[in-house]
Amino acid sequence: MRKILESTFVSLDGVISNPQDYSPTYWDDEHFGYSASLMEGADAQLLGRVTYEGFADAWSQRTxxxxxxxxNMKKYVxxxxxxxxxxNAELLQGDAVEAVRRLKESEGGNLIKFGTGEFSKALLDAKLVDxxxxxxxxxxxxSGDRLFDGLPMTHLDLLGTTTFKSGIVVHKLAPKA
Incomplete structure (x- = not known):
């Protein structure tokens, strides 16, 4: 079974919207190294529409x-x-949560989910993110959209932390069993 890994940028005050306004200042070799390590075991991305459109515009111009x-990585939107x-993307057909459940049960590498919004909330609620x-x-x-506003209390296990010289701290967490 494939694992779903969600990678989300968040400010100290819990804001997830518009990370492009503040995050580039902090991008360095440590940032890119961690990003690359997340993608090593993944063979496809899961994206909501907003993230897909933003990424397609930005990444398709890069070399x-x-x-x-x-x-080149397959994308499911x-x-x-x-x-x-x-x-290199295809739309998830029918109910997105059920489509992701089928993807997760299929053969292949990890699925990496970028961005946070309604799609992420639905995957959390369905307990599909590993x-x-x-x-x-x-x-x-x-100000801006807050991380997981409106969801019921959900407990997570801390699997580890990574601290970068830039001040970014990545918390790696998993849903409690």
């Missing part, structure tokens, strides 16, 4: 070893509004 790997995709990698940036965003 280099990491960009080539990222661009959850959307109620898109009717077609490009950038690991969370919350990248906590040393910044206070002040």
């Amino acid at each position: 280099g070893e990491m960009a080539d790997h990222f661009n 959850a959307s109620r509004t898109l009717t077609e995709t490009t950038w 690991e969370y990698h919350f990248w906590i940036f040393p910044v206070i965003a002040g």
